[in-house]
Amino acid sequence: MKQQLIFGLHSVERFLKQAPQSVFSIQFIKGRLNPRQQNLLDQARALGLNVELVNKSAFDKADGNHQGVMAMVEKQKDLTEVDLLKIAEGKSNPLFVFLDEVQDPHNLGAILRTADAVGVDAVVIPKNQSVGMNATVRKVACGAADTVKLVVVTNLVRTIKDLQQQGMWMVGLAGETEQTIYQIDFKGSIGIVMGAEGSGLRRLTREACDHLAAIPMAGVVESLNVSVATGVTLYEAMRQRNL
Template sequence: MDGLILGRNAVLEALKAGRPINKILVAEGAKSYAVKEIYELAKRRQIPVQKVRRENLARITETSRHQGIVAYTSPKDYVTVDDILEKAKVKGEAPFIVMLDHIEDPQNLGAVMRTADAVGCHGIIIPKRRSVQLTATVEKVSAGAVEYVPVARVANLPQTAQLLQEKGCWVVGLDAKASQIYYEVDLKGPLVLVIGSEGKGISRLLKEKCDFHVRLPMVGHIDSLNAAVAASIVMYEAARQRWTGI
């Protein structure tokens, strides 16, 4: 489904961000404020909008979770790590980057992107292999955050972590066995937050590259959280420290 954007919010944010769109399909009978705004923005940008049967959208997207809106576009471009650092520099802020170690679930990547946008994260780094990429499902789950959070795709995460350390960043891994709790450490400076895969956590070589590790306190019967949920908790703590200076 590369080249498709699914869902009202994802399509709306793509239009607002000025992303090139070739055509928009709207299910017959689809009505909401977002759909009305999509029509208005598409008309302003002279993008054709076509009404189709809802079952046709399901066939095109191979899912029923399209919310009655599908846009045809080119795949979202990746950026470089330097692009992410430059974004932080232009904003006059310490770099705030999330590195995802072989996250395979598109729901997790989309959710992380949504939180990253909310907290002002400058970008996300993913590996080229054994990881979910920027798919239509990721875009939909991100609710349009994909338009605002740059994603860099690299060949080697440990090497990239070392490069960022050389540029002054602290690389902090989220690890259930860490001795320090996430809110006990200073996350205000140049930060690369490393989140491991859903089942295996952070890979050994990347884990060794981390300057230190933090954990989430767990007092219940379940000993781990969904990767996106865990990432969101620590990202908001980093944002809180940056916003309050505490």
Template sequence: MFVNQKKSRAREIIYGINAALTAIETAPEKITAAWVVKGREDDKRIRQIEQKLQAVGIRAQVAMRHSLDEKTDNGVHQGIVLEVIATPPKDERFLEELLEKLEDEKQLFLILDGVTDPRNLGAAMRSAWAAGADAVIVPKDKSASLTPVARKTADGAAEQVPFVAVTNLARTIEMMQEHNVEVVGMAGEATDTIFDYDFQKKTALVMGSEESGMRHLTREKCDAIVKIPMAKGVESLNVSVAAGIAMYEVVRQFLAKAK
């Protein structure tokens, strides 16, 4: 019996102007349905999205706001919701193939260990995209996944930056080190700062949760531990903010060494 694969696969929701535009531009074949809120059909940005959808063969349905609120669990959908074929996270095999592919190039990875808030994940994904990171890596257990909330916060980055979920983070770190990636953990009690540290051509930054930091085994596997210097009285930064600062220092050093 013939089965329509597009109809049989799991679906997920993407919402928000930028996330929707990125989905249409990068993976239009995965879009199965679209809705725009009633009363905003004349909005310039909504019209732009409708035109892009029509160009790929999708006609947006007009829906009441409460209907879109239900579809997004009261998320800030900005009047646009897409239903798409779910994209599962990448795995260890994908990561190893990526490392081999990038063997002779600069590499930047972001590892999030124990970050459970989907908004923090989404914001970190957005920073990773802006910094040109090659992938964001998380453990499968006790970690946020790419929920609709994470995708909305990522503002399109979730469709651009590979998201890798691994079974054993410590083993994954070892595998990355075997490919000459230096793994640098971030911790407030470290002695060296990110601005004093000499980041190498291939770097993976590890960020722990705001509450407890990196897990003990993850910390043990790191090649070095550094910190972001902060003013007296400031105990910590939001993990996505800290990730952005750290990644941009790595990028700054990459650019300085390339001159």
């Protein structure tokens, strides 16, 4: 059984609430615990979980603010192209997000958090040249890493084309196009395709999209951070889909 470390109060709390059977152990930094940490420790002990108080140096492997708590949990099953096609088939109007080689775990975590808020059915990433699920992603996602389906595919463009054959329309975000996201119809079966930090969409990914759209920019900054751009686009999609 594969295991993985998660860090941060929100991530550990979500596991205790949703899947306590998947938690093998929880570690806190030795010393005085704040009320939220103490409450988490009490919950863990009440559930009969293994709780350890460890030196601060044990948290050196954490990337970012660990908030004095980490847990060893069961690694979730990796979802693949087969699972994605089943998700699409099981929904009348699925909404997917495709990330074309996004490499910053903070961006992936923020996108998962927004995806959870908007009700995205799956976030899709390529197997190579892309950040995957790790402790930092989980921390930034604030629990959404366990609620949003993250699908890892071998070939992103091929997966996009397979879903197009099932009737999904692909909208790629590209700053140079004149059409804006507010002119796109986001109702129906939709995939929103986001490019990598800095380089944007790769050529083949761009060419696979049915439509390209931009976010209007009134200032001197040419583009938004990919997680911010994804959030803006997803909320426009949600607005339209809820009309």
